[in-house]
Amino acid sequence: MKRSIDLGCNFKPMKRANSSLFSIATLLEDESHPADSIEDCEALNVKGNTIVSSDGSNLQDLKVELEYDTPPEDAVSSSCSSVESNLSPDSVLCDKIVLTSLSTSNKSEYCGIIEDKSESSTKSASFKLQTDHRTGLIFESAANHFDRYNRFHKERPTRVTSVFDYLSNSKPEGEGDDNYQTILQRCCVLENQSSVAGEDISASSAELWLDDEDFLRVHLPGYMQRLDKISTCTCHNWLDTEAEQFKSIYLTSDSVREAKTAASSLCRLVSDVVSGSLDNGFAIIRPPGHHAEPGLAGGYCVINNVAVAATYAREKLGVKKVLIVDWDVHHGNGTQRCFFDDPNVLYFSVHRYHGGNFFPFLQQGGPKSVGSGAGRGFNINVGWNDKNMGDDEYLVVFEKLLVPVALEFGPDLVLVSAGFDAANGDMGECDVSPECFGRLTRRLKTLAKGKVVCALEGGYVRSVLCKCIESVIAALLDSRSNETCKEELDAFYDKIGDQEMLECIHPSAAKSIRDTMISLSEFWKCLN
Incomplete structure (x- = not known):
């Protein structure tokens, strides 16, 4: 199942099993992530390369595509080997998020996405940099x-x-x-x-x-x-x-x-x-x-x-x-x-x-x-x-x-x-x-x-x-x-x-x- 969502929402990946790294240290698992619903993120969808909000307005500054393959219910709490047995080798076994840029040709101004909490909507806005220092990501x-x-x-x-x-x-x-x-x-x-x-x-x-x-x-x-x-x-x-x-x-x-x-x-x-x-x-x-x-x-x-x-x-x-x-x-x-x-x-x-x-x-x-x-x-x-x-x-x-x-x-x-x-x-x-x-x-x-x-x-x-x-x-x-x-x-x-x-x-x-x-x-x- 393919979902298109805004990265700014509260979607979190499913809880992960422990895995080892290299073979020389005991890994500490990072935070637990329940398999939260992503229905609250479906107000945004991608048409072509543009995110469109529920009111039909285009948000040009942030383009995100998430391909999320939902495994069987019993796979959520099972071991990694059980997940593998339920999904074909060609299945996507990771969260696939494709990021375009939040970019601007004018480095003194940054076009971003902010959330207007009073209206519970996402809208485009511009911000003037507070410093002349220019850092690229x-x-x-x-x-x-x-x-x-x-x-x-x-x-x-x-x-x-x-x-x-x-x-x-x-x-x-x-x-x-x-x-x-x-x-x-x-x-x-x-x-x-x-x-x-x-x-x-x-x-x-x-x-x-x-x-x-x-x-x-x-x-x-x-x-x-x-x-x-x-x-x-x-x-x-x-x-x-x-x-x-x-x-x-x-x-x-x-x-x-x-x-x-x-x-x-x-x-x-x-x-x-x-x-x-x-x-x-x-x-x-x-x-x-x-x-x-x-x-x-x-x-x-x-x-x-x-x-x-x-x-x-x-x-x-x-x-x-x-x-x-x-x-x-x-x-x-x-x-x-x-x-x-x-x-x-x-x-x-x-x-x-x-x-x-x-x-x-x-x-x-x-x-x-x-x-x-x-x-x-x-x-x-x-x-x-x-x-x-x-x-x-x-x-x-x-x-x-x-x-x-x-x-x-x-x-x-x-x-x-x-x-x-x-x-x-x-x-x-x-x-x-x-x-x-x-x-x-x-x-x-x-x-x-x-x-x-x-x-x-x-x-x-x-x-x-x-x-x-x-x-x-x-x-x-x-x-x-x-x-x-x-x-x-x-x-x-x-x-x-x-x-x-x-x-x-x-x-x-x-x-x-x-x-x-x-x-x-x-x-x-x-x-x-």
Whole structure:
């Protein structure tokens, strides 16, 4: 059954069963969602590419199409295997939401959708931005990339669509109840051409924005040929066999195209930031990318989005130096391998390591992996060897290590592999608050003249993910970032008093930071 609804309604997916991620941590299920009725959302329907309200008026600014396959009643409370037995292999086993954009050619004005509660109707309205600061967003839910055997897989399209819905209703702190602008309304949301309702997926922005050579700068020809073969396959058994050749990967015949679209969406946002059309931005995209190596998929990653964007910026946009900051709880082994010998890309990762016994289970995520050849010193790993690392540990590693080295490096662009599985309440068993991710973002805005672009990586508990992304976007929007940063640092120094920073955090974290600083001391003056 096909339903067309407004994302602003209170529709919630059915309650999900627990599922595991990777095989190395106990996942905390995010909030329970009852199988609420969506009859209250049927006042809106889609005609062509336009949402039409019950009174016949067109709402041009937001176009949403939801394809919702209702499983048998007994499937709602059954296990995933029971769901699979009741639905054919060709059934859509995920919520398919196709987002067009809330976009405007005039970046000083944002056309959005608000709800007039007094009349219980939805109407179009315009909002003047409250700040000259221009932050771009682009969404890619990859609706056709999902686990055919587990509708409730953690890495699924609702990771993106739930964020969109949350940001559409997120009220800035200190605003009144009436006439406020949501976080989404303060941003410039770029149109993603692959997301136009009813448009054939073959016309995706991957082909419209990036060329084959853009992917081949990062990924090996043989690997791309293999992916092209996957994209033409309709045999489920063959796709399953192919997916089994990689670590933690599922595939549909559209997975490769969706992965290319995600990378393309990020490159489009990077292009606007580098050109100065936007100051910064956040690509809320999937599938993630930082585990994808030049010739190998893994960890839900098929195409390395950030690596493709970094090489695209250097080769086509004239960017000389790129800083990549990866704060996902897992080491970005793919991104590291892409730039291990490149002195023009500084890669920094802070992650759980445990001596190589945490996903992706590689020794290369340790402090001694500093790069090779001309790239020696340009690869920085801070690997936690204990869990429960929180705000103080992340703030200290930025102040003691990342920021000094980054200032000496002098990047022209900062790309962030923004995974949020280290957040308190997510699967990574760390204790980073949403507010801390905002502080880290403001700190990064002091680099590269503020040209910072984030790309979603991990983060699987939706209630946590939404708050973390909101905090990062609020920091990107903050026109007082430098002043706010100084105030936050002053507050931290007041907190620790006369103690040295490394003495105020978890002893294991302090040792990890010192080990990395020792490994890098011969390459950076600021560490001597």
